Amino acid sequence: MKLTVFNGSPRGMGSNTKILMEHFLNGYSETGGEGAKIEYLVRTQEHGKYAGMFRDSDTVILAFPLYTDSMPGIVMAFIEALAPFKGKCAGKKVGFIVQSGFPEAVHSSFIPMYLEKLCKRLGCGYLGTVIRGGVEGIQVMPPSMTKKLFAEFHALGAYFGKNTAFDPEVKARLANPFRFGIVMRFVLRLMGALGLMNFFWNMQLKQNKAFDKRFDKPFEKQGV
Numbered sequence: 001m002k003l004t005v006f007n008g009s010p011r012g013m014g015s016n017t018k019i020l021m022e023h024f025l026n027g028y029s030e031t032g033g034e035g036a037k038i039e040y041l042v043r044t045q046e047h048g049k050y051a052g053m054f055r056d057s058d059t060v061i062l063a064f065p066l067y068t069d070s071m072p073g074i075v076m077a078f079i080e081a082l083a084p085f086k087g088k089c090a091g092k093k094v095g096f097i098v099q100s101g102f103p104e105a106v107h108s109s110f111i112p113m114y115l116e117k118l119c120k121r122l123g124c125g126y127l128g129t130v131i132r133g134g135v136e137g138i139q140v141m142p143p144s145m146t147k148k149l150f151a152e153f154h155a156l157g158a159y160f161g162k163n164t165a166f167d168p169e170v171k172a173r174l175a176n177p178f179r180f181g182i183v184m185r186f187v188l189r190l191m192g193a194l195g196l197m198n199f200f201w202n203m204q205l206k207q208n209k210a211f212d213k214r215f216d217k218p219f220e221k222q223g224v
């Protein structure tokens with residue numbers, strides 16, 4: 001199988017997507033998956049070349065972070081570069097991995113509908129979309145906190161190397177929690193009421209000497 005992985009994060013080599021896909025590809029190569037290529041969509045000047053790679057690959061995984069409930073602009077631009085292949089991708093299999101900052105998978109749950117439709121338009125096989133929330137902090141978390149997540153991506157890759165499919169069980173575990181339960185929602189509401197939810201953002205504002213300006217509305221029309 002000729003697999004190409006496209007990393008759709010604007011952070012490119014410094015991205016969480018890269019870290020997760022490294023674990024995926026370690027598992028993939030252990031189970032006979034070979035010759036995987038990884039390309040970074042942040043190199044937008046290469047999109048023409050990448051579109052050609054998409055056309056020539058048997059199997060493609062497009063992995064990207066959730067941006068404002070959708071996809072980064074560079075992912076959209078890449079998808080638009082695939083327009084010439086509409087209806088011409090028979091035999092190709094395409095899967096997607098979407099990871100987000102907010103912990104609940106529900107935030108990404110609308111994306112698979114779009115991605116499935118995309119595959120239909122291209123005429124290729126749709127391998128499904130793996131969703132994972134709560135990824136933002138992985139680069140600053142201690143290894144004990146990321147061990148399980150990385151092991152799941154390794155297992156996902158190992159299954160993919162053998163079956164050219166996403167393991168339904170690992171996929172289901174990664175999409176957990178879909179929504180927080182009632183207790184967690186209550187705790188979060190309480191934290192919000194106590195102002196604790198703003199702690200991290202306030203710290204960033206202070207570090208950037210912007211705390212006093214946090215309620216500014218620079219684009220508000222004056223005198224209306």
Ligand SMILES: Cc1cc2nc3c(=O)[nH]c(=O)nc-3n(C[C@H](O)[C@H](O)[C@H](O)COP(=O)(O)O)c2cc1C
Binds near residue numbers: 065067070101135136
């Ligand atoms: C501009 C921007 C928009 C974002 N929008 C969302 C969002 O709508 N929902 C969410 O859960 N996370 C959102 N995030 C968080 C990213 O999805 C999250 O940090 C992800 O792990 C980043 O992955 P990367 O390092 O591979 O780019 C956003 C981050 C940025 C920078």
